[in-house]
Amino acid sequence: MKHVSYYLLIVYIIFFISCEKDKKESEKTIVKKEVKVVKPNFLPFKTITLNDLSGFKPTGANWKIVGNVIADRSKEKTFFTEEGTGILLNKNDQEKGSNKNLFTPFDHGDMELEIDVMMPVKSNSGLYFQGRYEVQLFDSWNVKKPKYVDMGGIYQRWNNEAPKGKEGYEGYSPRVNAAKAPGLWQHLKVIFHAAKFDKTGKKTKNAWFEEVWLNGVLIHENVELSGPTRGGGTNADEKPKGPLMIQGDHGPVAFKNIKYKLYEGNTFTLSNITRTEYENVKNLPINLDTISKEKEEKVDGFTLVDVTKSRDKKMVVHSGILSVPETGKYLFEGHANGISELYLNNKKFLNIRGGMDKANIKTTTLEKGDIPFKVVYNQHAPWARGFSLHVEGPNMQRYSIQEGTKKGEGVFDPLKGIIVEPKDKPVMQRSFVNHEGEKHTHCISVGTPQGIHYSYNLATGSLLRVWNGSFLNTTHMWLARGFKQLGEPIGFSVTMHGDLEFASLEEDNSPWPIPLIENKGVKQLGYELDASRMPSFSYQIEKTTISNSFTIPEGTRQLNKSITISKGKNLWHKLADGESIKELPDNTYVINNESYYIDFTGNDLKPIIRNIDGKDELLVEVPKGDSTINYSIIW
Template sequence: MNRISCFLITGLVSILLACSNNPPQTTSSEDVKEVIPDFLPFKKVPLNDLSEFKATTGNWQIAGDVYADRNTESALEVTEGVGILANIPTNEARNNIFTNLEHGNFELELDVMMPKGSNSGIYFQSRYEVQLFDSWGQKDPHHSDIGGIYQRWDDSRGKGNEGYEGHAPRVNASKTPGLWQHFKIIFIAPKFDGSGKKIENAKFEKVWLNGVLIQENVELLGTTRSAAFTDEVPKAPLMLQGDHGPVAFRNIQYKMYDGQKVTFSELDLKEYESSDDSIPDFTQLTPIKALRVDSITYAHGSSDSKYALVYQGELNIPNAGDYLFKIHFGGAGGQLIVDGKMILDMQDGFYFDQPGIAKTTLAKGSVPFTLVYNKPSRHWRKGFALFVEGAGIKQHPLHAPSSTNTNREPTPIIVTASDEPVLQRCFMMIGDEKRTHVIAVATPEGIHYAYDLQIGALLHIWDGEFLDVTQMWHQRGEPQLGVPAGASVALHGDPDFAFLEGDAGAWPDSTQTNVTFKQIGYELNDIGLPTFSYQFGDLKVTNEFIPRASEKRLNRKILLSGNADAFFKVAEGEIISQLPDGAYGIDDKSYYIDFPAGNGLEPQIRKSDGMDELIVKIPSGTKEIAYDIIW
């Protein structure tokens, strides 16, 4: 067995985990600060009716909800309402649908639901297809699988050779039929000179499926098969394929970019001595250096520490509108003043993972700006990075490459699964919270999970590659974060069991302080998979996770001993619903929970703090809880 962690000896683990009966609470500070997103908002396509699209046939309709039975070919049922664009083709009606908007450079996000065995496509500029397909369980994806860039086609190449230049996704990041899947796609349109001659090919810069990067810098020498048009143009509508199979879309949003950038002019630099985290009044100081420059970079500094750089000049703003600035400092502080307004004031030492973010509205034209980089200490970290995004302007750096090493990302360090289980201790994020007692488990079946040993909770499940440990093993590895390397499903992360005063009692987000909680440790079975045990009050709880080789499915079996009534929290999400096949769609059909028939349990869906929870009352004497998690 491949044992990476030094904590895998069962007896030692048991001792280490049992050293505290009541682990400290894992909740973060109650102080709540306004969080500014690090991107400008997308423009949403309203799906109240079909008015955002050109006229088409009756296979396209607006719905309030959709259901695709994961076991039935091409099944898609719709419920009346708004918010979802559904396609149910028939022999009489099966046309494609085109947006009214025409796009060039385009960033698109949307959710898609694929019924079992179905097939569709997203055609950028009606010409370049990102394939949609039910690829669940496909081990070796092709260009024809979901997220593939479809082939071009030429009959003159001869039978069997007509298709060419298709691009398979790097990995199969798809979900089970009937679940919502999320795409983020950045498309770069072809460019033409003044005479209409193409001078640059179209390109898919990046394609993410369910959070996994599956395509990058795929150049398109021409239109793909089944495009609505074979010529290439600067702008054209988005097309959704309607003639192949049923499909549903929601949360369609986009940004359009015109190719322009924010630039500098009249840029001057002054360098000062500085030995204080508080930024001084530079008008009262004499600079040690002053010169005209054409870029901003910490490399302009004369020494490694105890100095400040002050840049002043003009920002050339291509379009009127909102602009978002994001700045990173390496063990330093600074300020950003734009058009006379202090939009960022970061007086103390900040690190690259603590960016300052500010949004401001600017007119077209030149506006004055001042950037201060204050480096008063000899801290080994150095450098800064300044990014901007604006109206019709894609986020881009304003700093020179010499100003930071963030443009030279380390080669990812991936712990791979093998024909034996792999266990790796790490820190791991669940939402915005860092958990510090996590063990990640890889299985030979390619189904992986992360478990919080501190509170006895399942955190993440995923498939594909196992664990990205770059933030643990690169250089000092200070974050100590392990990151699922495949398409991950985040679970609720709260303690599994609680003693509540009735069905409506609030679920604790950490172990209950009035209940004894004691980790017993874990044992490895004959093939090296762990079984986790802990004591919760009068209950001894044992967790076993069994992967299903042919599907993205993890069977969870919990064995109980002791006599106590308790509640078990199965799942949490914005919307939880029981589906016609008896399974539960969790977090608005992000994954399924499926209990075996005749298990004697009575799951209930309840509202709590604005969320749905799926809980089960566990009567005294219950011996086993079992269910499948499917995604």
């Protein structure tokens, strides 16, 4: 009997050890990140293919198609290039007077343009809409108070007959400096509207820039121009249309990913509209014939503003005729805090529900002509208020079908609301933080008087975002019930990878692990403040203690990161990931998906660049024992 008991005990111990081993192995299981597919809320752009210069009018020898460009950050106006395709380069290397501007073969009136641009040190160029109205391109890195001459500025007009020193007027400065460091790709988005003329050729409306965005930051809104900017001709030169021009005689510049849409002012016409109010119901869909009508009348337009501004429970139906101006593909996007449905051609086309943050999107091809439409909106509770419906189509800029609404109404503006600004010492603010579409709950944002700020995930020990300018908008935390609990960066921000920063890899090509459920395996040790009140954050992972501290050098836009690793095993540190990572000759790395630099000079360790699942990763192996890593993030 003793032998049997002893045998059973051994079996139990082996089984227990095996289970514990399986448990530990399962805790180390590497799970790939889920790739979230986001449905686009816009129709496709037209693109200018950069295989050669055939997408432009014939021009000078200063223009060339290349495969890659790298700016020499130690010299002004200097690019290194590689052969290939995909990048439009102005070398600006011809004799004086021989560097030519570049024009599109098509003319445009109203236009939406998106383009990536790279400026070398101290270079200068410009985008001239219709060849007349300039958005400035300039190396404006570290400029504290941008002017019209800086990156994204709308250049001034010029009057040769004015007194000396007063010739320039009507230049418009960007509201913030969102320009990146020289040699980094920058994204520009512009919505431009041409001047309008009557049948006699008399101007009836000035040209205007509806929006100018630089690197995801709105820097101009509704800027009206009384005439062409300097270099764009005189008032007599204004016309309904003209080509897009890229300035070629001021300095080297590179472009890629050029895409655009042309608009002719098309809109739907709604007519014969009947508005019917019904007894409120709890949900949709419902047979309207089964509930009683409370009111019915003919109306001139479609709007629910009066309903959504009240706290009344109401169900309102608008029906009528929708006139389609042009055959083609149309995209509808609806949002509703209540419950809504859109019918086209007597068929339910789009369910609109899920809150004002949820986009309900659907595309369809419509023939030119008249079709019946119906919009059902059910405001089933006093707090369930809100509705929007936008459409985009051929030669039709996205707009709201609903009357009585303004563009951007209800859209969060980070420059307005409850703002936290550091004054003479750093400020720390706990909040939720959005990172690549995911809300992280255990985060802290650190703002500094120097205007360089960052957000840090305390749960995983990961840097999430860096930015410069103003610090934090806390409106979504402190206004009313603080429903979203989000701290929103105000300035121009750059997103870091946000993954675990340290991990062990079984093989060189093992996928980078994601945090386990409830961040198991990462133990937070809190943070300490130095004499200047800058924090250092510590945590343990795989029996290794890691501390992160950050400093900001004066007079430059960068964040210095210092990491100490104590009593550790062999680990890998992930510095960055992106669509493309390249090492530069000065031991600096350029990260192309967010387009920022990592300067790794001064370390004994050497990072590697590897490609996993189509994405480049910048990793460095940290040996067992005590180590220190120092590097800078520059943008």
